[in-house]
Amino acid sequence: MVASLASLFLGAMHTQLSTTTTVPFHGKEELRRYRKIMAQVARLKKASSPDGDVIDCVPPHLQPAFEHPKLRGQKPEAEPEERPKVAGGDTTAAEEEVxxxxxxxxxxxxCPEGxxxxxxxxxxDVLRSSSAVRFGRKAPRAAGVVRRDSTSDGHEHAVGYVTGDQFYGAKASLNVWSAKVASxxxxxxxxxxxxxxxxxNDLNTIEAGWQVSPELYGDNSPRFFTYWTTDAYQATGCYNLHCSGFVQTNNRIAIGAAISPTSVYNGRxxxxxxxxxxxxxxxxxxxxxxxxxxxxxWPSNLFTHLGRHANMVQFGGEVVNSRPSGSHTPTQMGSGHFPREGFNxxxxxxxLQVVDWDNNLLPAASLRLVADHPSCYDIQGxxxxxxxxxxxxxxPGRNVRCP
Structure with missing residues (x-):
């Protein structure tokens, strides 16, 4: 977990941990992991957020990424000189984006420059997790992507995907909602x-988007997040900066922070x-x-297959359905309304676009749409x-056709 930053809470929390009986730890490894997480915050400039978040301004070379064995001792690399270019003068991709x-x-x-x-x-945050060892990670058996053979473990999707070629990236615009999460x-x-x-077990993924997760963040705000794994979510990778790996270079965006404003039904x-x-x-x-x-x-050497290229890109939504009281969850996907209602x-x-071998942005051709349970969450394109x-x-999740 995150261990590269100077400690905060370390003395006070160490004392509290030695006497508390409410911490859900199972053995010395979880206790050690908890202490390591609590040792993450630098005594540096801090920014307070109206939603209760505290943002620490950290020197780039002390960020969590550089605790990874393959990155230790490194510093952030310079931004690439060339970014993906729009192929064929497609004006749909050239709009000014907010x-x-x-x-x-x-x-x-x-946060200041530097x-x-x-x-x-x-x-x-850690105590809300079912396990300190798994804090900031997805459940290992829940694939998190639409599998061609299974959609079990309570994860449900409505996605568009392209497959069968060598992909070197993807791009899309998506609207942000304060989706209601039931538990x-x-x-x-x-x-x-x-x-x-x-x-x-060899699945590699890179992921980014917005997420409402009360367990991870302690509220119901949509938050910008990232994720990665090299072994199908078993032991590698995590959300945001909760483990070493992703190297941040931007001083204006806090990964895991709430996005504001959000979309309004029948409004902006x-x-x-x-x-x-x-x-x-x-x-x-x-x-x-x-x-x-x-x-x-995400440094290339974190990955095996993604060290070369991707062979699938997915866009869309995912929820966890824990089936409270034996019924389908009313947790919303997207706005909580079906796609047939349309814009607003x-x-x-x-x-929706993909990046080809020559760093061109191309339309995501042959896009396939799939919804695991269309009566609960659907998709139309x-x-x-x-x-x-x-x-x-x-x-909306649970409804008369989705009991």
Missing amino acids: FPAQAWTDGGES SIPVRRTKRR PAEFSLSQIWVISGSFG QFDISLLIWKDPRRGHWWLQLGSGPLVGY RAAYFRN GYNRAWGNYFYYGG
């Missing part, structure tokens, strides 16, 4: 997956643009939000000049 706002910057807070914002992990054991997210490998729509692509020169996978600066990168009401992805390839997706 740089997303976050709650912690609403009051004018910021630092990165890191959302502080608090004691109560702390569940979440609702909307994201891009960049995938390589089989759907066995607020969307964000996500671009993930593999730098042809150094091979790292970079993340960009809107038309602004890059957020950071349903959640959408638009301008199409094409027009303004939005390129697009789809509406989501739903």
